[in-house]
Amino acid sequence: MKKFLVFLVILFSVSYLYAESNIDEVNLLKEELKLLKYQFQEMKSGYEHKISQLEAKIEQITEKTSATEAKVEQVSQVAQASAQQPLYSARTGSATLKLMDISFDSLFTVGGSTASESEIDKLQGGGHDPKKRGFTTQNLEFSLLGAVDPYFNAESHLIFQVDKDGESKIEVEEVFLTTQSLPYGLQIKAGHFFTEFGRLNPIHPHAWAFVDQPVINSRMFGGDGLRTPGARLSWLTALPWYSEVLLGAQNANGETAFSFLNKPGESFSGYTVLSRKVRKMSDLLYLTRSLNSFSLNDETTLNLGASALFGPNATGVDNRTNIYGTDIYLKWKPRINDHGFPFVASQTEFMKRKFEAGELKDNLEDYGLYTQLLWGFKRGWVAGLRYDFADGNGLSTDYLRDRRQRISPNLTWYPTEFSKIRLQYNYDKAQHIDDNNGDEHSIWLQYEFMLGAHPKHKF
C-alpha cells in the first residue's frame, strides 16, 4: 500500500511537471501562431493591394491603348526633334544617366567709399573685388563637373567678368582632373588649377565669407589668386589623425603667378619684370603643404596647415621667391543644429614672402595676416568680422608694400544654399593714402545667385 502511495505521488508530480512544460510550449505555440497570423495578414493585405493596383493598371492600359496608337505618330516626331538637342542627362529605364553637373554662379556688388575711384582700385587688391563706386559685376562662373570614367573625375570653371571700365573678359579659372583609384591614399590632380597654398587661395570668390580678397592674399598672389598649369600629388597618410601631404609643381609664369615670373614688362616694387624662360627644373614653381585635422570633440574640429612655395622671379636672371604660410581653422557646431546653424568658425592665415629683386638681389620681405570670425547665429544668418594686416620693408608710398590695416564687419543672409545677400563695411588704414589721415570707409552690398548643380565645398 505504501509503495503504491509513493508510486502515485511520483506519478502525479511527474505528470504535473509534464503539464507545466506543456503550458510553456502551448504559450510559445500561441505566440508563433500570432506571429504567423500577422505575417499571413501582412502578406494577404500586401497581395490584395498589389492585385488591386494591377487591376487598376490593366484598366488604365486598355483605356490608353487606343489613345496611345493615335499618339505614336506625334511621339516619333517629338523624339526626332529631341534627338537633335544636346544631351546633358537623360532618363534611361528607371535610372538617370548623369553625364555632368552644370552650374552658373553670379556675384554682384553695389556700394561706395570715401576713397576716390582710383584709390579704391589700390585698396581693393582682388581682381574680382568691387573697384568702383556704384555697381560691379564681380564674378560670373560657369562650371561643369562629373566623372570622366572610373579612373578620373574632372571639373572646369570658366569665368566671365566685366571689369571696372566695362570691358568683358573670359578667364580659365580652373580645369583639372583628379584621380579616383590610386592606391596607398594617393591622389593626383592635373590641369590648370589654384595652388593649394593655405585655405583661401584655392577657394573661388563666390564661396568667400567676405566681399573682397584679404590684403595679404592680393599682395602674395595678385588679384586673381595663384593658379597656373601643373600637377600635384596628395598623400593621405595612414596616421591616426587626418594628415595630408601635398607636393605640387606648376608653371611659374603669367599674371596669375604674381610673385614669381609674372608677365614680362610689368613692374614689381619698382623692379622691371623681365622675360625669363624655363631652362631648368628649378624654373618651375614648387608647393609643399601639410594639412592636419583633429576632431577635438563631436562638435569641434581644428585644422592646422603649413605651406611653402619655392619658385623663380623675373626681376633677375636667377632670382628666387619663397613664400611661407601657416593656417588655422577652428569650427564649432553644436550636436543638435538646424540646417547647420548655429556655428562659430575662426580662420587665420599668416604669410611671409622673401623676394630677391633686381640684379643685386635686393632682399624684399613682406608679411601679413588676416583673421576672421564667423558666427552663424540663426538659420541662414551669419555675422562676420575680419582683420587684415600687411607690411613689408618697402616704401610707404608703394600701395602694395606699405603698412596696411583693414577691419571688415559684415552680415550675410542665405535664403537657401543657392543665394545670398551680404552687407559689409570696410575701415581701411594705409600708409600710402595722403588725405583723410590715411583712412577710408567703404560700404558694399553683395548678392549671389546660383543656377544648377555646383561642386560641394570642402570643409
Added chain:
Amino acid sequence: MRIVKGIFDKCIIIFGALFLLSCITGVCLAAQQKLQVLTSTADLKSIAEFIGADKVEVASIAVGYQDPHFVEAKPSYMLKARNAELFIKIGMDLELGWENLILEGARNSKILVGTIGHLDASSGIEKLDVPLGSVDRSMGDIHPMGNPHYWLDPLNAKIIAENIAVRLSLILPQAESYFRQNLLEFNKKIDRKMIEWKAKLGPFKGQSIAIYHRSWTYFTNRFGLNVACSLEPKPGIPPSPGHLKQVIEIIKQKGIKAILMEVFYDEKPARFVAGQTGAKVVIVPNSVGGTKEAQDYFSLIDTIVERLVLGMQP
C-alpha cells in the same frame, strides 16, 4: 638647383618618418580581423550590426541627432572611410551634399560607386513621393528620385537588412549562412514588434497629423495615419507666417492633435502653432541615437510610436 636639392632632401626625411609611422598604423589596422563597415546613417549602422554581428565592425558618419541632409564632409569622416571595406548609404540623393566629398577625400577605391564595397540600401524599396513631370528648385528641396526617408517604415528595414546580408555574403562568402541566420532573426523580430506597434497605433488609424518636414510618408503609410499638412511651405524652406496661418486653419478644421517633428528642427514655429490650436508638439528622433532611448533600430521605432501615441491621446 641647390635650393631644389635642399628641399628635396628635407622632403625625403619628412616622408621617411611619415611612411614609417604609416606602416606601423597600417600593421595595427591589418591586425583587426573584423570587416570594416561604414554607413552613412546610424539606422544603417544598427541594422548592419544586427546582420554582421561578430564578423563586422560598423561606424556611421551621421549621428542620430543630425539632419542627414546637412552633414559636413569633415576630414575625420574621410579618415573613417579610408579603412572601410563596405560603405552603405540610404541613397535616393539623401547624401548628395557630402557623400562624394568624403569618398573622394578618403582615397579608398574599394568603396567607390559601382564597386562591391559600395551598397545603396534603397535597392528594392517601393519608393514614395516620386514626383511626376519636371521638378525644379522653385519647389524647394524636391528629391527627384522620391522621398528618401524610407527607413522609417519597419517593413522597409527588412529590405535594407536583406540588401546588407546579400552584400556581406558576397564579401565574406564563408559566413553566408551566419548572415542568413541573422537576417531571419532580424525579420522575425521586426514581425514581432510590428504586432506591438500596430496594436499601439491601431486606435488612431485613419486620423490626421501635422508634420514639420515631409519625412514621415513611409511611416504614416505603414500605420494608416494621414498627413494633413507640413509646417514647411515647401520641402527645406523655413516656415513663413503666411503658411503657418494656413496650417493653423487646417489643424483647427480637422481637429488635429499632434504636430510630429524631428529633434533637430526649430521648435518655435511648432510651439506657436500648438499655442494657437491646442495641438501637441511631438518631438521624436528620426534616426538611431537621436535621443537617449533610441539605442537601436527597434527602440527608435519604439520611441517614435510611444511619443506619437502620447501626443495623439485626447
